Amino acid sequence: MTLASTTLDRASLDALAHGTHGDPFAVLGRHDDGSSPVIRAVLPGAEHVEAVDRATGAVVATLQEIDGTGVFEGEARGVDPYRLRITWPGGVTQETEDPYSFGLLLGDLDLHLFGESRHFELASALGANVATVDGVTGVRFAVWAPNARRVAVIGDFNAWDSRRHPMRQRLPSGVWELFVPRIGPGERYKFALIGPDGARLPDKADPVGRAFELAPATGSVVASPEPYAWTDDSWMDSRAAAQSPDKPLTFYEVHLGSWRTPDGRAVDWAYAAETLIPYVKDLGFTHLELLPITEHPFGGSWGYQPLGLFAPTARYGAPEDFARFVDAAHAAGIGVVLDWVPAHFPTDPHGLYRFDGTALYEHADPREGFHIDWNTAIYNFGRREVQNFLIASALHWLETFHVDGLRVDAVASMLYRDYSRKADEWVPNQYGGRENLEAVQFLQHLNAVVRERAPGAIMVAEESTAWPGVTKSTEEGGLGFHYKWNMGWMHDTLHYVEQNPIYRQYNHDGITFGLVYAFSEKFVLPLSHDEVVHGKGSLIGKMPGDQWQKLANLRALYGLMWTHPGKKLLFMGGEVAQGAEWNHDGQVDWRALDDPGHAGVQRLIRDLNRAYAAQPALHRLDSAPEGFRWIVGDDRANSVFAFLRLADGEAPILVVANMTPVPRHGYRIGAPVGGEWSEIVNTDSSLYGGSNVGNGGAVRAVEAPSHGEPFALELTLPPLGVIALRPNG
Template identity: 45%
Template structure:
């Protein structure tokens, strides 16, 4: 027949076809023949056409050749109909399928979506074709953006990974689509892409896949479970609060190494829920921050080399299991932050690199598109489809998994074209500078999308430079982040605390300098996973001195962090002074809690968290009105003293930190108001294995001027310790 000889059929048989609906399925034919049914099944030996609702045989198909092309014909009086195919294969097996090429409408009608919710229309979407009032065919609609491809097929277990069987169709908008009936939840699949040059590329995982298997298959998996019934209405619908005036103490967590089973296997999402939620509640953290839980192929990247931004990593369970974990945390009034990585992506062959034979996701020029520090690719933020892909992904986590905050990784690497590059290795912007205008525009658009549509949610930038306005609104020409990690505070304070106390008098400025810029941004004070890996040692091993002094130094540092303006973030294990450097391959050393020093550090961490939540003078940490220096220049004694003030300016507390092992029995400091001051935190208390240095619990002011103030108190200051005194009012 003439139709079988057309060019499209030839393209189908050679896996070059971009319009399989133009030649497969029911086709209108010549005046004598009303319809021709064309089927391409290269492994078939015979095919019968059955009625869609019954086993009635409508036709025995004829073989047009010995390559797998079959046809049947009906007179023009025949009304267009739906059908099934009973196929007998070369191995003598027989299977009945519903031919996808009879459903062009289901294939080409995109679900309603906006740019910020592309995940609802791309990837593998549950879909159905309505046959009549009584019958609807369920299946999966696949859609993938690959404008430079010559042809694309869906391959999977359902077609023996044969790229000849299910060619997709493109209408010229760059998106390839195909509805395949009877593919339901849990089907493994990938895309087989032929480039413009005719090369068949390595099978690609679906960029929008919500599940991706681990090595070696890296197969995408259809995910239509959606069985979880959220129980966090009270959390989701809580009144909108000003986060800047609320305490935020974050527990940074790597799911695979927080706790492990006896055989060193990681806990599942459901197993970790049962242990993590009560622990976080007891310890007094307000939020959990998860290292990236988007899918990644290499364990050693900890999730920071993701291939599968829409997929919850399958290492610990299913997406529904992860929802159960988030839900349980919310029911315990604990917010969930996830690390999100739009700064780079690896070049693994199943991922986005050279996706359709062209640079669809990465910058084409390696001077812009290759990250030398991480040996990974960089998203092309100048392409609209890339920006939409990333912003849709951010929205996906907020909407589908009720994530409360996105901590955006490596923002500095996005902002600067010369990041980790030498002269001649980067391309200046149009003005000759080193700012990546496209990335800046992307970040602003991201933050506007989050804050306009999800007022309970927030974003945090890991940004290590002096780029202005990172956490300022976009209408003030800022990037629009809610918070920024204070890397300057972290580096200076850690450099200081590592020094032997005898030398600290020469470095007092390393501690006081942070207050010069403390309110330029909305800061989080981070002691993150990056500070306890790669030979840096754990927090306790950074401390100088013998065992007692090490823990006393750590206690004083902990107090300094909690008394200092800024939200708090500590990596898991820091709360009980993890001994060994962190490794993603083993559990934290929970057995250390059998020893007094470690158990006492955990008790201090717990008390500091609860103190921080309950003491209003520590909450107003985004304005200079919430802070007042009392003494920052007593370098001879390595003592800092400052006041923290509540928003009403009457409620306040006094912080005094002694960074030497020398106690002081009569140390006078000026205070903001006359009255009585009571110690509400003392890290030298014997219950924290401190020295128990004898001191009064309350101090009445004297009309003795000190530090430029009319009233003062005379303290007993313990060694290597932080003390917080609360003003009780007029004495």
């Protein structure tokens, strides 16, 4: 039916009909435009539309379509509130409140805090939130797109028609909002935008979406509003002490999708709770560190190109399933750390890139806003709303999901404007330097807020340069991280053990040099996923010699790592001496455990974790020079190293490494106390597949000054072996 006349001007009518109107609340809903009030709605395809009184159901307006435009208008009789009764083709009738009959949704404080980078519960304001407005239940949508001419929310609830639900812009914040009645959790949706030049942009997923469709689909999903019923109060109350620098922290790094593939069952959070958590606990790791589980479109990125920084990937289940997994880990005494990626994001058209038709989240200048190495966009850390977005994401994982820490990826790429760039491909800072001052300020702000709002959680930096003060407090001018990955130790140590033992004497500094700076930061020693991909081979594949020597070398590497100052991280597969490099489409080579040598490596990791936790001298002063003392650091000819690990009031631990395949008998080592010393670790033990060369479990120190110590031990050093000894009594 066509309405012959309307109070709406032609330009507004055409804009509504074509989905280009930038101020829908000015013309839709109930308006007193002339001698009598009218009600307007955009309902393309509807056959009949009425407005009815909410309380009585009486018809208060019959709306007629204007010139076949899909815009309906009718003279209003009676008073608000009202509902729309819509008849669709096939006789389907829908009753719903009019989205344009509701007032402003977000408070001024929400918008102000967002603009000031202080809205730390951003997912409760932006995104899709189930809400009750004026007694009506529905979903409140809000999205930041300050340069868009028009934004609409689209989904199954409106047949993905961008004409149906254009949103209201809240100036000057640039946030668009709309309440859609009578929809709820599980609804799929996106945002349809028109850029500042009038061009329609690709439909965008929700930047603050808390759930997504399963990839390769790219839609956002309205998340359940029901909070998870946590049972981990005791864990949360005690984790600050448990994660402090004087505690034994060991991280088992996992890519969940390729850890273990079950027969006839999907890899999901329930499966991981049943299998992964007990495995990690049995091996004695204190923490499970997950490669990024934030939603990401391309599985081959392993999660390092995320677009859903507030949503656990749908690959493994719903958000509440992930919460249940974390709760189960805490019940087992296992902490959970997530890889988190604030350095860059992919340029997929449905994502953040040119979100409102402009460089909104990223820098416009590619010399600042584009990573050549990764073909990704770089966040504009100097923009307050972008800082707020990223900090709120970090807090979302720490507060909503009780995650115990975040490992912040690619920090070095954030700190330097010339990171991986040629001389003419970067822009200096305001002082002419290469430091990214905005990124520094962002990281300091992030870490300060985390310490304030998530006490006990840890922030770990993957930072590969000598940037000073990464783990120094922000009050002292540092970046404020709790721990930093020791990439120098990783590089030098792997380079050393890759050498044929004949040549190790010429690379002796590969082991000793790391102790020059070992206490400049609070370090984690990482043997991570990055060392077993892209043609680098597996850890055991890096080892020289025949199969026996490869296994012995790997065991010696682990022995050195677990006794060296610093917390420990090992990527999955390393504990079974997996022969092939990691394949994200496969799984850990569990069949390797059928070989006693590989099973022995796994047993060694379990025993090293337990020794590290049981002996305070091995962990209490991991970050302090007082916790380490060289005994023998200069025996290049024999490739032997000996050192003490110390803690006040605790038994010292003497560590001796022989990095050649030649057993050494009667090797004299200085010792700080006399009497019997027990051999608490021997990586050459037959329990681990070794040759069982050692000291029969114990040896006596005699009063004979050596290496600056008052006593001496005459030791048998196993080939390609590391031993650790503790004085009895």
